[in-house]
Amino acid sequence: MTTQEWKFTAKDIAAKPDLFLSGHRACAGCAPVSVLRLVMKATRGPTIVTQATGCMEIVGSIYPYTSWALPWLHTAFENAAANASGIDAAIKIMRKKGKIKDEYVDVIAIAGDGGTLDIGLQALSGAVERGHDFLFVLYDNEGYMNTGIQRSSSTPIGASTTTSPAGSVIPGKLEKKKPITEIMLAHEMEYVATATPYYWKDLITKVRKGLEVEGPAFLHVFAPCPRGWRSDPAKSMEYSKLSVETCVFPIWEAVNGKRQLSTPSKVISLAPQKKKPVKAYLEGQGRFRHLFTPQNAHIIEEIQRSTDERWEKLLQKCASGAT
Amino acid sequence: MSNKEKTWKEISIAGVPPKSSIGFLTGDWKTYMPIRDLEKCTICLTCVMLCPEGAIAFLPEKNKIQIDLGFCKGCGICANECPTKAITMKMPEEEE
Numbered sequence: 258m259t260t261q262e263w264k265f266t267a268k269d270i271a272a273k274p275d276l277f278l279s280g281h282r283a284c285a286g287c288a289p290v291s292v293l294r295l296v297m298k299a300t301r302g303p304t305i306v307t308q309a310t311g312c313m314e315i316v317g318s319i320y321p322y323t324s325w326a327l328p329w330l331h332t333a334f335e336n337a338a339a340n341a342s343g344i345d346a347a348i349k350i351m352r353k354k355g356k357i358k359d360e361y362v363d364v365i366a367i368a369g370d371g372g373t374l375d376i377g378l379q380a381l382s383g384a385v386e387r388g389h390d391f392l393f394v395l396y397d398n399e400g401y402m403n404t405g406i407q408r409s410s411s412t413p414i415g416a417s418t419t420t421s422p423a424g425s426v427i428p429g430k431l432e433k434k435k436p437i438t439e440i441m442l443a444h445e446m447e448y449v450a451t452a453t454p455y456y457w458k459d460l461i462t463k464v465r466k467g468l469e470v471e472g473p474a475f476l477h478v479f480a481p482c483p484r485g486w487r488s489d490p491a492k493s494m495e496y497s498k499l500s501v502e503t504c505v506f507p508i509w510e511a512v513n514g515k516r517q518l519s520t521p522s523k524v525i526s527l528a529p530q531k532k533k534p535v536k537a538y539l540e541g542q543g544r545f546r547h548l549f550t551p552q553n554a555h556i557i558e559e560i561q562r563s564t565d566e567r568w569e570k571l572l573q574k575c576a577s578g579a580t
Numbered sequence: 581m582s583n584k585e586k587t588w589k590e591i592s593i594a595g596v597p598p599k600s601s602i603g604f605l606t607g608d609w610k611t612y613m614p615i616r617d618l619e620k621c622t623i624c625l626t627c628v629m630l631c632p633e634g635a636i637a638f639l640p641e642k643n644k645i646q647i648d649l650g651f652c653k654g655c656g657i658c659a660n661e662c663p664t665k666a667i668t669m670k671m672p673e674e675e676e
Binding site: 267268270271272275277278279280281282283284285286287288290291294295317318319320321322323324326330454455457483489490491492493494495 | 594595597598599600601602603604605606609610624625628629630631632633634635638640648651653654655656657659660661669
């Protein structure tokens, strides 16, 4: 990683041409698309993108249209990271043969929570272990939204999906969310971070840092989905902000395993009275609507308790510098 | 099988979408359209960054913001996030 930090202003970013173009077919109010646009604003030169199957792969490549203004590759659901390792290996050999003269060619693999936490986990783990130079961006909309809102291992406890429907038998999903960043940190990666599109400056900075790392980097981006969460499209970014303010999704970065809270989460750690109750985040989301009934009130308490517990653990980890 | 069919060596190695989606206008999806109050707008660029469609462009040479209704799907994120509340969502007929 270079020691000099990339400095930019909002005007620089706004004036930079989009590499993920308008005219894609995502739902109105789709936050993952904002994530893609912002990720692409952080590129530093020649870049190759590979995607796993998922919403963001579909909306940008409906035949005969493509929304990508750069080389883009998709093969199957499980192998975004395997594609990235192939591209990285190809770049290395072409550089050896003198066919690539650029100082660096960046590889970005983008996948949803299904393509990362469930189906693509072994390919990702393998690519990281082999030490390929790529940035893996996980846009986490907490379910298989593209195929009809099925549960994934990223769906939080209590959420109603079509395969964990809330009713008289179960009150939404019963299992906890898989701690993917902890799994990636256990691979002893040089750069692991979490981000959310509302804090776009933070997101862009983290993408650039991830690209500058020589070796694999992992970025977990929280991206509200108005269709799957059954929320108001206009409030996608508000939920992205609330997820940080309620500590449901704290944002931090770990360079060489040393964890550090990013500014919006740091503010809450320094002024705990600013931390909002999880109810503020759950309210208005149709997937949590059933929790606001007397018989399910204990689930909200449980979500609050586990959120506080995770937040306390994170604060301890940041303070001790351990992963 | 006719002899004219291409063999695996001749077909392209992957499916290639040949057109840019810039030619596919999504503006007719919307119900409400964003109306910007030029007096309230401070050009903070929040809407430019958060718009999922890339429908709000910043013109650096004029220091202006332009909303492209040809792509705007009318989600209302810009109106919800605008710090000065300069953007409101209205039905097209209300505008006249």
